[in-house]
Amino acid sequence: MRAGDPGPSRARLFADQLTPLILAGHSPPPFFKRGPAPLAKLVFFVIVSLAMLVSDLNMHYLDGFRKGLSVLAYPLQMAAASPADFVRNASDYFASLVRLQIENKDLKARQLKGAERLLRLDQLEQENRHLRALLEARDKQSAKSVVAEIMYTAKDPFSRKVILDKGAQAGIEAGQAVVDDIGVIGQITRVFPMQSELTLLTDKDQAIPVMIVRSGMRAVLFGSGNGLMELRYLAANADVQAGDKVVTSGLDGVFLAGLPVATVARVDRDQAQAFARIPCLPAAGVEQFSHVLVLGHRESLPPRPPEAEPVAGKSGKGRKARAPKE
């Protein structure tokens, strides 16, 4: 017994000395249970993230996933946006009186100028309706539009996108056209419940079908990335001049026809190339912060199918079934 006695007491002494360390929480690093090798983990995550990149950029498969995650990120995003809101409101508050007066005068003048045209427009619209009724043409659907405010520029430095303060709850859908008081500024690309993301026309490769007012020629206008736009695929001898006004042609079914888009800045005709290089300046204040109008979808819904749909279905099937026999 005597021989066994000092053993436990020495162990307890040793344990007493150890306790501060254990209390402090210093545990030895794991020697064996360390999961997969770092290189294997690296390869796995690199492959996953590259697959995500490709499927998001090229195929847009991950929009649902993004929406799900954005629900999680939304509160943090809102909280982070509040300083920007505060700065914006403060700068509005401290805007100089003179600037406001000038702006007010300018707006009044513009309203007066517009009023006369509006009065005439009313009369023209009525006349147009009568004429259409005479022609039994379908009434052009008036677009339902939403006024929204640009909150801030999206942080992604590779694209030109801004965030609007209205989203799916205000009835905004992806693909809608956005205009300001001068002309088209872009298109809604993503919709969140309370916000939406507007891709500006100057974003690289953002396209819009247009028409040159002077010659009536149709073309496609692409954003070129540096705050400008470019008319592509026009022949080197096409009838375009610097200063030509470019408006939407309405061929896409998204933008109403005749909205101002850009002005041709200059025309570089290079004989070595098949197409002319035609940079254009945006007409609207594309890169300014202001209120914008989100236009409703232009095309009207197709008419309701007639009551006798099941019969039509049967006959369709019958025809299909009969076709091979014949």
Place this chain on the structure above:
Amino acid sequence: MQPTHSSRRILLPVRMWFVYTTLFIALFLNYVPTGHLPAVPDVVALVLAFWCVREPVKIGIGAGFVFGLLTDIGVGAALGQHAFAYVLLAYAANELSRRVLWFTPVEQALHVLPLLFMSQVVMVAVRLMAGAEFPGWWMFFGSFVGALLWIPLHYVLLLPQFQPMERDENRPI
């Protein structure tokens, strides 16, 4: 023993909730809409690199991937862009950890600068390959500002570990 703040000082063990809290605060700072302001540092990359260097066993590539995805969502980038860059960053920081910890904070910042720069180069390369416009050289100033921020960050993030649990006049850790 006087507090020296040197890398070899014995510190209290890190608490994982503190690591994740700081990462979320960094995420919040990344979400602040600074628009296209030049030289805005990527705070998540910085904090992630810090913890990957300090605690290579406890935090690494997985956290980089998750916080990369969250950053992608918040700033409207392509999904996977930041995740890809942060995964590479976390791996490199984990591997370099044993070397970097020998140095003083200023020298550590010099080690972290190429890591941050690399993560930005990776993102630019990926987006340019996908056909985006080049955002301009000013963007790369962000990693230099980030490396400068490493020095104050070193003290701020280690602050909870400097506190002794019980003060002992004879044996202050």
